Amino acid sequence: MGLALARLSAGKLASWAVPAIVVELLIGFVLGNTVLPFAAIKPLSGLTELGVLALFFQVGLEVRGDLLLSRRGTILRLVALSCLVPLLGYWPLTLGFSMAPATALLCLACVAATGTGVTLRLLAQRGALHTPSGRLLVGVSVLDDLPAIGLLSLSVALGGSNVNSGPGWPGIVLGLGAAAASLVLARLWRQRGGPAPSNPLTVLILMIGSAWIGEVSGLTPLLGALWGGVLFNQLNPVTHGLEGLLTVLSEVFLPLYFISVGMRIQAGTLLQSQAWGLALFLLALAVVSKLLCGLGVTSNDRRAGIDRWQVVYGLMPRGLPGLVFASTALAAGVINAVQFSALVLMVSCTTVAGLLLLERRLQAQQQTSLKEKPPSH
Numbered sequence: 001m002g003l004a005l006a007r008l009s010a011g012k013l014a015s016w017a018v019p020a021i022v023v024e025l026l027i028g029f030v031l032g033n034t035v036l037p038f039a040a041i042k043p044l045s046g047l048t049e050l051g052v053l054a055l056f057f058q059v060g061l062e063v064r065g066d067l068l069l070s071r072r073g074t075i076l077r078l079v080a081l082s083c084l085v086p087l088l089g090y091w092p093l094t095l096g097f098s099m100a101p102a103t104a105l106l107c108l109a110c111v112a113a114t115g116t117g118v119t120l121r122l123l124a125q126r127g128a129l130h131t132p133s134g135r136l137l138v139g140v141s142v143l144d145d146l147p148a149i150g151l152l153s154l155s156v157a158l159g160g161s162n163v164n165s166g167p168g169w170p171g172i173v174l175g176l177g178a179a180a181a182s183l184v185l186a187r188l189w190r191q192r193g194g195p196a197p198s199n200p201l202t203v204l205i206l207m208i209g210s211a212w213i214g215e216v217s218g219l220t221p222l223l224g225a226l227w228g229g230v231l232f233n234q235l236n237p238v239t240h241g242l243e244g245l246l247t248v249l250s251e252v253f254l255p256l257y258f259i260s261v262g263m264r265i266q267a268g269t270l271l272q273s274q275a276w277g278l279a280l281f282l283l284a285l286a287v288v289s290k291l292l293c294g295l296g297v298t299s300n301d302r303r304a305g306i307d308r309w310q311v312v313y314g315l316m317p318r319g320l321p322g323l324v325f326a327s328t329a330l331a332a333g334v335i336n337a338v339q340f341s342a343l344v345l346m347v348s349c350t351t352v353a354g355l356l357l358l359e360r361r362l363q364a365q366q367q368t369s370l371k372e373k374p375p376s377h
Helices: 002-016 020-032 038-048 050-062 072-096 101-112 116-125 132-159 168-191 200-216 221-235 240-263 267-271 273-296 299-303 308-315 319-332 337-372
Strands: none
Touching: 002 020, 002 240, 020 240, 020 319, 020 337, 038 050, 038 240, 050 200, 050 221, 050 240, 050 319, 072 101, 072 132, 072 273, 072 308, 101 132, 101 273, 101 319, 101 337, 116 132, 116 308, 116 319, 116 337, 132 221, 132 308, 132 319, 168 200, 168 221, 200 221, 200 240, 221 319, 240 319, 267 273, 267 337, 273 308, 273 337, 308 337, 319 337
């Protein structure tokens, strides 16, 4: 019922640039604090994460050697700024908010993340996906979350309760060793002419197995699923047949995941000043960090047709990655319920604000182009 209500209301709110993620979070929040607490569906949480694993598996598929052929310098500058600028908030978080290093790193990972999925969807709806700015955002979207995933993995390794009682650093080293060995074995398999995997069951086994290895080794299942996509790309470079399977997993399970994230927000935490104070600080850091990313767009890029503000607004939404990082850290014991609520508030505000600003920028550019267009005779 919650999923049906989210789908019906999302279409009406799309005209206001309110993404479906926010609607699903609100419905999950209402359900979790009234008739269906999150503890009731916690045994099914692994099932709701299938859509998230599919998305990170798809990101791994897109990590190819030809990714940086177009505007390599600009992409790398934007990725570096997006990752490094949020690190300036480490000392304020540890000293001003008395956070443990692992918790501070997790908050910075959420700030550094970029939910360009909702941005690219809006650009496609407005016919601006293939503009110079749109193509640049496509290139940045694949690489931008990789450093943030690294911060997430480090924070879970340092402060996760499941890691402190589990394999620890030896398990992480073994997991990284298994990843390197799997890449070597995949290349040997291709060189010797082994059959390329293609059926959906093989893809699911590889995706879930890689995510499981990432979890038990002390890293995150997200990093494991991403590596599974990289590994599959080595075994079978032709991945055109996977879109249907990955789309089904995303469309079916992602809305359920966002509803479950909303169910984890405790209403009592929103009444605490600590949650709002942290949310405001993270929101300010999130906005400033993406504004400074505009410095990565040079005058040469602008002469090539790239709009600096369109890029900045397109990078501002945290969307899916921010929510996934926060819920993963909550499950691992890196953050508490108050910090989780603050992170969800930051992710929701940046997603809505970024899409609204991008929508207005696209409308202004469209009106300008119509005025400059010569009248037809």
